[in-house]
Amino acid sequence: MEFDYDLFVIGGGSGGVRAARLTALGGQRVALAEESRMGGTCVIRGCVPKKLMVFASEYPGAIQQATQYGWDAQVGAFDWTAFKDHLNSELSRLEGAYEGNAEKAGVEIFKQRAKVADAHTVELADGTRKTAKHILIAVGGRPSRPDMPGADLGLVSDDLFDLPQLPKKMLIVGAGYIGCEFACVFNGLGVDVQMFIRKAQILRGFDDEARGHVADCMQQRGVTLHTGCAPTAIEKRGDRIWVKGSNGHEDEFDALLWATGRTPNTAGLGLEDVGVKLNRRGAIEVDEYGQTAVPSIYALGDVIGRVELTPVAIREAIAFHETVFKGNRTKMDYDLIPSATFTQPEMGTVGLTEEQAEEQEPTLVYATAFRPMQSAFAGGAERVLFKMLVSKDTDKVLGVHIVGPSAAEMIQFVAVALKMGATKADFDRTCAVHPAMAEEMVTMKDPVRVLA
Template sequence: MTEAYDLVVIGAGSGGVRAARMASSHGARVAIIEEYRVGGTCVIRGCVPKKLFVYASRFSEVFDIAGSFGWSVDASFDWATLLANKNKEIDRLENAYVSTLEKWDVEIIRDRGVIEGPNAVRLKNADRVLEAKHILVATGGHPFKPAIQGADLAITSNEAFHLETLPDSILIEGGGYIAVEFAGIFAGLGVKTTLAYRGDRILRGFDDDMRVGLEEGMRSRGINFIYNACTERLEQADKGIRAIFSDGQDHRYGAVMYATGRVPNTMGLGLENAGVQLTPRGAVAVDKFSATNVASIHAVGDVTDRVALTPIAIREGAAFVETIFNSNPTAVDHSLIPTAVFSEPELGVLGLTEAQAAMVCDIDVYVARFRPMMNTLSDKPERMVLKLITEKGGGKVLGCHILGPGAGEMIQLVAIPMAMGANKADFDRAVAVHPTAAEELVTFKAPNYTYTNGEKDL
């Protein structure tokens, strides 16, 4: 049996759902195919459950300083309760996604879609072939595991959301935002946590002050670091897993988690049947309009390996619909994207790092370091760091980097003036809200130091 649609979307994650809903609003007949759960990585086993776990992990730190405010706290943590409440919230969100699609008359098909040609998608488990004027691939990605002996003993972020019990200790391998976020989560929940990374410092590509400050904050929370090494093999051990490292170290952990990147979900999709080109990393190759080399097939989100962020997938899905179903060619600007890392302490970053900006033009660098007000009644020494990078002489703001409580919320608001091309004087005109940490961004008087011709001025 063959059925005809204007659009068939493969993958009901953030990008696919947005595209399906919007295309239907333009009068298109739309079907969306999903083999797991509606909502995709972010909703089901990514951003949303992770943030809930982050909230849970931060209570222990609040309890630590509660005494300085006169509170006596006798608290205990129950993993099963957190897990059950998390699952309840994810079910609610999935139902909301489903309701939205149904409201817009999008047909939801619970199956695996395999492309059979430029305009045909076969449902693997049902005897149906969907004829599609347009096909949108929005299948996202999955966690990468290294091909080493015993890798099957380890978990990834997928399984971390469903552990029946918390381990007594955990090794997390990786140095990116997923690794540091889960290190903070497990440490905050009382798990002895070690982070191993093949490089010499976490968060490669971030501003150096943020990298150093975050590591210091993580160490102060009891997280151990193993640098310039990675696991060569894993073995089952008594009450845990034995990890043998490339530098000769050998340790036992209650669990091992790989946070070593993600891989686009392109295997088994039948892309070769339509002649769709892939990148060397196995992602769907697309142009700025998310078009593949096959006119009827587009792709958005993590499967394209451009920017693996939920808001970007949503924008790409919307831009695809504008281009194809509203005769309004629209490309997503990937040049200025705010990012939050929900580590402990938290990070919010936007624009160029100090090193990057110094290679572009002469710059001024403004830096503030201070104890968050919540810590001032306690003996907790940790400091916030706020950095603003501008063109020399108070010119255009090129980068903003924040380490500390509320950094993610702050950077979202900073993204507005920076997207408008704000300069230092625009920030100076803003009246400070006192007492807040964010007021530092609008009260910088003079740069702490400058760069000329790529060199730091003495």
């Protein structure tokens, strides 16, 4: 059978675009459909605009610190409109780059919604049907709202980059990395931020000591945490939103943000009708090569619900291309994936948490917390945390967690060492860079505790 394309990609995010470009550059006929903006969650509604907001929110602290270094400086007013206009211009530039690079590679782009009609056919929103030898689903996910009265009064993360004005007082419900990052951002921009947290601590799934350190720092910086608390009632009162929590706390806010998880964008794609299986969350079930229950249909990125990070989607795209179009069956390697949470302070992590290591094997815990030189000189009390988990039997480093300035930058290179199988002895015999925070990675000599 002759197909219109060798590959049809549904979804123009980082993973879908990478797969499309690689395949087109290899001489295959490739098309891609995207109903929204090229670049997907990361470029348009996630990592990139969020990180630019993080940068913007850090300047007041930097300016205040500068005064302690002798500079005659003061924090003026923040012009949200000017920042937002510049932000939108930058996102448009990046969107153009994504689209342009794909087209230069030979990818035909359809700017409309697409769904799967059968194992080899895609139907576009205008009714046009296209056939392809292989179909790749890379549609990502979207923020979810709880099912309760008044939930529609709240925002989701997609809405935050185009607010008409900054709220004076804000409630964030949910304490995963998205909720915590935006709590720090808006706090830094001068907003009174409170958080409702269903559990006893923020950042579930991260190392307990590290996330506790982040929580303490967030509170010291002015974020109010209501733990063991979920909203039980929400009402519109004038131009404000009244919320009551399960712990009895109630207050009125200018904005309510739901940061209560994300949902795969699989609804209405016709996947189950053609035999593609979804799990209970609506994520696409794939094997270790990204292949669905329908052999010609593959999926990657957030829509498969494995590790929802942009670099992971890109690596999955590379593995897909190697497997399907280069005859080199390649599994995605999910081991020792580094990640960063852009809270204030940042947290970088790679490998096992202390809790995971304790379950796995006898472990030596090395940790240190101290005031870094730059902020200590300016009278700052906030401490950074360096933590390393080491196998007692093999000396292999099982995990590293860093909380403090530039944690993301540091954890990237620590991850290289762990991926190579570094031992604690390897770190010990590496000469330190002085004076630098990162020297603590090679100067921690004695464990603070031993996990049997």
